[in-house]
Amino acid sequence: MTPGGTHRTGHRGGFWRSNSLTLTFGGAFLVVLAAQAVAGHAEFNEQLAVEGLQRIGLGPYLMSSDFAVDVTENWQSEFLQFFLYVYGTVYLLQRGSPESKPLDRVGIESERDQRVGEHATPESPRWAADRGWRQSVYAHSLGLVMAGLFLLSWLAQSVSGAAAHNELRLRQLQDPVGWVSYLGSADFWSRSLQNWQSELLAVASMAVLSVYLRQRGSPESKPVGSPHHATGVEG
Known part of the structure; x- marks a missing residue:
């Protein structure tokens, strides 16, 4: 007290x-x-x-492989969405969207803007002030981790998917297929693509709808009174 x-x-x-x-x-x-x-x-x-x-x-x-493939096929699509979004928003813009950077800040920005190297503050992460490989790795760490999680979950989906696919083939008295053959199968790509298209649609919808619609108090929305053309402004 x-x-x-x-x-x-x-x-x-x-x-x-x-x-x-x-x-x-x-x-x-x-x-x-x-x-x-x-x-x-x-x-x-x-x-x-x-x-x-x-x-x-x-x-x-x-x-079972049936449960594993159902879980991992959703995980990999989510991590793919965030990987593409993290990297894509460095260079891609949407006028009027809070999901986009301001139109004049396209690219990786200056060291001053990013507070790295000599522009790092006492509260900045220690690797932000480093001028060697540590800063380079840390400056891309979010995208790298999302890419790694996507690849790992996609690999897990391929392994569990192959096992589930072969279990079904055996129940139907068909010969199993190898993992490499499964990677080229319609089952593997159907599972992957049906999730990818939904995630890409969700991101595109959010970027466009947030130009004109609002959610009071949410950082994913602009302030209610912001003009539609205001870009990179969060509520």
Whole structure:
């Protein structure tokens, strides 16, 4: 307590309030993942019943390639969206959108604007002040990590997808195919492309709709009273 018996209010809510966005969406992710597991398990057993095969429990389903491919094909499309968005918005602009940089700031910007090297402040990350490879890596770290997560999840999708595809082929008394052959299959590319197109549509829609529409209090929207042509302004 401060003198006079009042509480300090500089960090009201502490850890939970300061991290509510991550905690809320992280918790929602776990709830939805669990719900997906239950629904997917029921659907998988329905398919087994149609084929005259014995049903399996939830535990074995969670360890199955069928569950793994359903999860990873969504993950890789999300990481692809953020990778493309992080890199694309360096050079691509949308007049009037808060999702775009101002029209006069296209490109990687100056060291002064980015507060790197001699322009770094005492509060800047330590690698931002470095002039060697550390600064170069850190300056692209978000895009590199998103690209890495996309490639890893896409690889996981390909492996689990090949296993799930072969399980189906075996149930239909067909010969399994190798992983390399599966990479060129319609099943693999159908799973990938149907997710990619939806993510690209979502990004394009957000960029355009945020020019004319508003959400009061959201950093993804311009202030309600901002003109439509205002670019790179957040609420």
